[in-house]
Amino acid sequence: MDRLEAKEFLQAASLGCLDRKELDELRELLEFDSELQFELAAYQTLCAMIPFSLEIVNPGEIVKDNVALRLIKIEEELRSKREAELKAQMPEVKVEDTSEIIQEIQTLGTQTEDLTQELAEESFVQAVEEQVEIETPEVFEAPIPESYLAEDITKTEDIPDIPIEEEIISEEIFETEVTEPRTESIDEEESVEEKFEEVATHEVPQEDSIAQIEDIKYEEPKQPEVKTVVETYSGQVKVEHQSYTESKISDITSRTVAEKLQKSFQMDIEAIKRAVEKSESKFFKGIISLIIICAILLAVSIFLFFKFTADVKKLEQEIEKLKKSNSVGSNYETQKDYSSLL
Amino acid sequence: MNNINTSDYELLQRVLKRDSKALEALYDKYSPLLYTLIKRIVKEEKLAEDVLADVFVIIWQKTQLYNFDFKNVYSWIVLLTKNKAVDVLRRKSNAESPEYNDEYENNFIIPTIYDYNELGFEEAYSKSEQLKSAVSKLTEAQRYVIQLAFFEGLTESEIASKLKIPLPTVKSKIRVALNTLKDKMNSEES
Numbered sequence: 001m002d003r004l005e006a007k008e009f010l011q012a013a014s015l016g017c018l019d020r021k022e023l024d025e026l027r028e029l030l031e032f033d034s035e036l037q038f039e040l041a042a043y044q045t046l047c048a049m050i051p052f053s054l055e056i057v058n059p060g061e062i063v064k065d066n067v068a069l070r071l072i073k074i075e076e077e078l079r080s081k082r083e084a085e086l087k088a089q090m091p092e093v094k095v096e097d098t099s100e101i102i103q104e105i106q107t108l109g110t111q112t113e114d115l116t117q118e119l120a121e122e123s124f125v126q127a128v129e130e131q132v133e134i135e136t137p138e139v140f141e142a143p144i145p146e147s148y149l150a151e152d153i154t155k156t157e158d159i160p161d162i163p164i165e166e167e168i169i170s171e172e173i174f175e176t177e178v179t180e181p182r183t184e185s186i187d188e189e190e191s192v193e194e195k196f197e198e199v200a201t202h203e204v205p206q207e208d209s210i211a212q213i214e215d216i217k218y219e220e221p222k223q224p225e226v227k228t229v230v231e232t233y234s235g236q237v238k239v240e241h242q243s244y245t246e247s248k249i250s251d252i253t254s255r256t257v258a259e260k261l262q263k264s265f266q267m268d269i270e271a272i273k274r275a276v277e278k279s280e281s282k283f284f285k286g287i288i289s290l291i292i293i294c295a296i297l298l299a300v301s302i303f304l305f306f307k308f309t310a311d312v313k314k315l316e317q318e319i320e321k322l323k324k325s326n327s328v329g330s331n332y333e334t335q336k337d338y339s340s341l342l
Numbered sequence: 343m344n345n346i347n348t349s350d351y352e353l354l355q356r357v358l359k360r361d362s363k364a365l366e367a368l369y370d371k372y373s374p375l376l377y378t379l380i381k382r383i384v385k386e387e388k389l390a391e392d393v394l395a396d397v398f399v400i401i402w403q404k405t406q407l408y409n410f411d412f413k414n415v416y417s418w419i420v421l422l423t424k425n426k427a428v429d430v431l432r433r434k435s436n437a438e439s440p441e442y443n444d445e446y447e448n449n450f451i452i453p454t455i456y457d458y459n460e461l462g463f464e465e466a467y468s469k470s471e472q473l474k475s476a477v478s479k480l481t482e483a484q485r486y487v488i489q490l491a492f493f494e495g496l497t498e499s500e501i502a503s504k505l506k507i508p509l510p511t512v513k514s515k516i517r518v519a520l521n522t523l524k525d526k527m528n529s530e531e532s
């Protein structure tokens with residue numbers, strides 16, 4: 001097709017009635033010929049105006065809704081496709097066997113239980129020792145400094161990192177009237193023996209002995225925040241922070257209890273999951289084995305059926321043959337056959 | 343954004359950026375004209391509605407195939423609609439049609455427009471009266487040939503076999519009819 005020939009096809013091309021072969025040839029020419037493009041554009045615009053010669057009719061409102069619905073569907077499909085592609089690109093996450101980890105957690109749990117017991121025992125022993133120490137006649141009660149009362153001492157967050165065992169010696173001298181030391185009529189040996197017995201059996205100390213100790217020690221001995229101040233003869237006041245150890249121990253034990261609970265819950269959930277999975281797999285295996293058995297039985301029965309029918313047919317044929325051979329007609333036929341052969 | 347004063351070219355650019363409001367604006371503008379055209383070609387109301395929906399789905403999905411160097415959006419939309427409707431009509435009557443897939447749609451349904459002049463619906467509508475008077479001045483035979491080619495979707499050879507006249511005669515008739523229409527339009531404008 002040359003350029004002049006192409007020009008004659010422009011009208012038909014714009015109307016859309018050009019045959020396929022001619023249209024392909026024209027398209028090849030149009031790619032590089034801007035003059036042809038310009039001429040075709042004029043005819044295309046003219047043809048696009050033709051619908052205005054018709055009487056315009058409005059489509060129903062439903063058509064617009066249909067278009068909107070279709071577009072929403074298309075967008076959803078595209079989204080799902082994209083998601084599927086992204087999923088395909090993501091590497092597969094293999095779940096490792098967690099049984100070993102669970103066992104380790106269990107052993108750690110038992111270890112922590114032991115540790116908490118040990119800590120509780122130690123704290124109790126320390127408390128007993130301190131109480132015994134307080135019972136000496138040199139121990140005096142001193143008022144609690146305002147700095148300690150002002151703040152909540154049980155808050156471990158505010159306490160600096162000081163070793164629990166470290167004794168804090170305060171230089172502050174409290175102006176208090178120190179009365180003469182009074183000795184109480186307590187049998188030290190007996191009380192100490194009782195305490196150690198109690199430690200060994202992990203029992204709560206008897207109320208009588210505690211009451212005796214409490215009478216000597218504090219006015220309100222049950223509060224852990226109360227500090228016992230030991231005034232030495234050198235004039236320095238020794239403050240033993242029991243609350244540090246107590247607070248830390250209580251904090252640790254509370255944490256371990258929470259952790260234990262959490263772990264136990266997790267373990268329970270995992271055990272249930274495993275049990276469900278096992279039961280499911282067993283169920284499916286059972287179904288599959290049943291299907292296989294049924295299929296085998298069916299195949300065997302079909303095989304037997306065909307075999308027996310074939311055997312029966314054979315036998316019938318043989319019977320018929322035998323019947324024929326024994327009959328008179330058959331003899332005649334055989335004779336006849338032989339004669340023809342001869 | 344005010345879609346009424348926005349040109350079709352700008353609306354199509356926004357459709358390319360997946361702006362559904364722009365497509366809605368195009369629908370509101372074009373749907374009566376396109377529905378009339380489709381209904382004239384396929385002659386069934388329900389089918390015409392489906393084809394109209396198809397056309398706007400194509401516009402939504404294949405806007406990237408429009409060459410934005412050219413600004414004649416009106417011709418692109420109308421000729422796309424005409425091609426789609428004719429294809430539906432052909433498939434309805436002829437069972438041995440080529441497979442409708444993306445490649446077919448890109449090559450034979452979506453037109454290639456070469457017009458640098460911006461033409462939107464409003465400009466085209468303003469010329470509609472001129473076109474009507476120009477068409478009325480065509481001969482009966484010329485009008486019939488245009489009708490067979492544009493609304494019936496027949497090719498030149500099919501028109502020739504239908505009218506039982508030689509193919510060159512059909513070609514010349516089509517050429518003359520369109521040239522006459524063009525001249526009449528120009529004379530109406532002047």
